[in-house]
Ligand SMILES: CC(C)[C@H](C(=O)O)[C@@H](O)C(=O)O
């Protein structure tokens with residue numbers, strides 16, 4: 283069988299460092315995956331003014347999957363790289379599922395006092411292509427006392443239903459079979475009504491899944507006080523962004539949080555990336571934890587149908603985490619997990 | 626001097642129970658405050674179809690302040706009471722500052738392991754009249770596969786600048802003198818740009834205040850992992866909604882979180898209310914903690930210039946909390962705090 287073609291976008295800041303460790307593990311697990319690096323991010327933007335040239339986007343479309351490190355740098359005005367590179371990839375490749383497990387590994391300290399490990403074990407299914415991320419909106423009379431700035435949240439039946447269906451499938455396959463819609467239906471009445479009606483309708487096809495609803499404000503509280511309330515969470519793009527960082531915090535920190543930007547039909551390559559950002563303050567110092575990237579590699583393997591390899595990587599991470607001491611460098615953590623994968 | 630006129634809106638669910646205790650404390654502290662009750666909420670809506678009649682709104686305008694319990698009931702479709710009653714009051718009375726202290730009282734257990742009490746001591750200044758709460762947006766082809774639902778976030782220079790100024794004044798008066806803008810400037814580029822520019826400009830007038838910026842996703846994480854990062858937080862309506870519930874969670878729970886919907890110029894009455902909702906699941910059982918309402922009463926007294934009385938109520942609450950046992954009813958907690966205020 284032909285080699286699996288992987289596009290690698292290390293990106294900015296610690297992106298380069300963590301991706302290097304992710305690739306090390308990928309090699310060690312012994313797959314026929316052939317990586318090709320793409321130089322995209324702040325450096326290229328400064329050098330050439332380009333964020334994501336159309337030709338590169340077309341080329342990326344031909345890969346089986348994408349591994350991304352992190353995008354964003356304070357030297358570039360906010361929004362440029364995020365919108366024209368990261369979000370452009372998610373939109374162009376119709377990554378309508380942004381899948382973010384929130385799971386406390388045994389041995390990891392959660393900041394939540396007295397919370398048993400098994401209480402934090404959920405999957406957030408974040409919509410990835412709509413909502414306030416559509417980027418519509420505008421500004422009038424900028425810089426004057428009469429300035430108005432707007433942002434628009436766009437939600438479609440098509441966009442909501444497909445991600446809700448995906449979430450129900452996930453919930454059905456998990457032992458607890460519970461799905462919670464997180465939204466703010468009492469204020470965002472138009473969008474909330476679409477989301478709630480969609481969940482209600484699809485729920486009829488999944489009698490084995492119990493459904494629940496929680497406002498985003500209450501959900502943020504419950505993530506901290508009763509994380510065991512949640513099994514599968516389905517939510518919109520912005521609420522999903524917020525709640526998965528909070529999820530990362532309760533599950534041991536942003537250094538461990540993996541994600542997949544998934545096109546479930548395989549019409550375009552899916553993209554895997556740590557939830558954390560480029561962390562320019564610690565870039566180049568070997569301080570970043572590559573575990574989130576390595577777990578994203580495990581999700582990538584799983585997505586490509588390499589389930590055994592995915593499980594081996596996850597087991598290696600779990601074993602590493604369980605015996606984790608402080609003070610290892612990015613590279614040492616990568617080496618240690620690699621050794622467990624190979625050994 | 627004339628009596629202070631207070632409009633009281635107990636509202637729905639546990640609203641009635643907690644407001645009764647708040648009024649008990651208010652009476653015990655010995656002020657010339659004369660309360661008038663208003664029957665608004667789910668019961669009235671079902672009885673008469675009314676949420677907030679114009680005549681009642683006009684009448685309320687004549688009061689010195691409003692004390693509100695909680696609004697919302699599952700028997701009413703989501704958004705009706707919230708939008709036509711609670712948000713209508715906030716908008717009509719131009720409560721552009723939604724002030725929400727996040728402070729861990731000594732003796733209260735935070736769910737955050739090993740966090741010293743003094744690390745959780747901030748004030749969130751949430752904008753109260755704009756953003757996604759404007760309610761603009763719409764739906765097209767409802768109920769069909771081609772449905773589109775939109776929500777709009779409206780942000781004005783006027784609206785952002787006045788709340789940012791208020792936040793800088795707050796920050797200036799606190800020992801740490803630090804202000805953090807929380808937003809999502811890398812995605813909500815139009816609104817984010819307005820907020821960031823406004824903070825930058827106003828900051829020049831407050832050289833003694835240090836300013837910082839944090840994305841809402843990162844802020845949600847830091848509330849859990851490093852709450853000591855925050856002193857005064859200024860943010861928009863929706864982000865403020867989310868982050869103050871999270872704030873309540875880390876500061877000992879929604880039973881303790883107070884808030885003021887403030888019209889700083891006094892052009893209309895300010896309104897004080899617990900952050901929690903109507904909690905229909907525990908309504909009428911004497912299980913609700915009235916402390917959040919009693920602390921809101923303290924904020925109300927402070928707002929009316931009754932600083933000594935406000936401080937006495939807060940001290941009584943702090944003393945009660947420090948010796949708090951489990952299992953007291955709503956009324957017992959109210960009685961205990963009342964006894965301390967009187968005694
Ligand atoms: C960098 C940013 C645009 C991005 C997002 O908001 O989606 C990030 O926070 C994430 O969660 O992947």
Ligand SMILES: CC(C)[C@H](C(=O)O)[C@@H](O)C(=O)O
Nearest residue numbers: 468469499697707711866900
């Ligand atoms: C009830 C709801 C409309 C309200 C809000 O979103 O502002 C509540 O959550 C709050 O925080 O006061």
